[in-house]
Amino acid sequence: MRPIKKSLLLINNIAGFQSMRQKLREHIEKITPLSDDEFEFVQNHFTIKKFKKHQYLIQEGDTVKYAYLVISGLLKLVYTDNTGKQHIVSFAMEDWWESDYYAFYTQTVATMSLECLENTEVFCLSFEDYKKLCDGLQKMERFFLHKSNFGFLGAQRRIISLLTSDAKERYEQLVKQSPSLIQRVPKSLLAAYLGVSRETLSR
Amino acid sequence: MRPIKKSLLLINNIAGFQSMRQKLREHIEKITPLSDDEFEFVQNHFTIKKFKKHQYLIQEGDTVKYAYLVISGLLKLVYTDNTGKQHIVSFAMEDWWESDYYAFYTQTVATMSLECLENTEVFCLSFEDYKKLCDGLQKMERFFLHKSNFGFLGAQRRIISLLTSDAKERYEQLVKQSPSLIQRVPKSLLAAYLGVSRETLSR
């Protein structure tokens, strides 16, 4: 009985691995097509990790080794201010990249933490491998440029939202923009993302 | 008399042009070194324009042809909300890139305006030339990736500031971060940048 179960498990793992690989490829090919050889090269720079709810991918003070691509699950990127209050810098769902990017790019220690809100599967990309990908395949540098550009635009849109809208309007914009988040995340965290108190969001 | 004056003017223009070229090269070489040939290639994709105080580089509704690199002067990027109130998305001083980037990258019409607060000299880069630079010289794609990454980090820092700090603290952070801005910009505009009213900033 045992051996059979084990080999079934192995098959499942391989199937899971293939499916993860496929998701990585689809993710990149939304931006730029890749040949099989190119994808093989790319894929070799990533590692897979799984985390459970409440686990930390990054804690304040850690050196930040990786940028993460979320395949399934949900993360929160949190900045804790000097009074101890927590603010959500961003949520990361399927198909999102996340890290403490300042610490990642400058290879310094994290000022933010990255924590699981659900069990989460990610691809990990070390800073070294990030550079190797950029050097080795111009398509990947193009890919990261595209991601960075649109990441910037998203951040700018959020700044405009914070400047122009009150709590209620910001909440409505979020509902419209990411309706699935409202279902998956406790409202106290949505409040910490929108920059209002939990009580204000209730009303 | 006339011809002499004219030729002097020409010499001055050439000298000015050389100095502008030099600033462009220094700007890029802060990120990545260039050979003379490479810089010649790069420089051919830029055009120079001068604007006077109160002139618009981009008006809401325009198609956005260019991204701008400020060589001297000062710009404000403004978002006007549906009540007609103006919010400063960012200021652009010497050595800063600015545009309505969403409209630039997607080649759609501007939702923001870009206006001179001082007489301003800029290098203009069209979207086509931006792509040609990325395609023609990997160093330039690397350059833009670097700019985009740090632009994103700046926007993220601003989001954190808006989430964690009240008006007074945000003003103090701005003084510390860009003391020259406080001198050059009327406080009503600083207020529109920080997300508070002019009166609150006074106190």
Added chain:
DNA sequence: TTATAATCGTGATGATTGTCAAGGCTCATT
């Protein structure tokens, strides 16, 4: 110079929001 427009500071008032506190609800565990 004179007139006009910008800019800045300040007072009074009302709206929005944060904070503190209490209570209800759901869910997992015992």
Added chain:
DNA sequence: AATGAGCCTTGACAATCATCACGATTATAA
């Protein structure tokens, strides 16, 4: 069934901030 943890709502009060209004000072232009 009972317990406790986590999450949400609501009320009362204080702090913050926006708005409107006025006057003073400083640029800007005719």
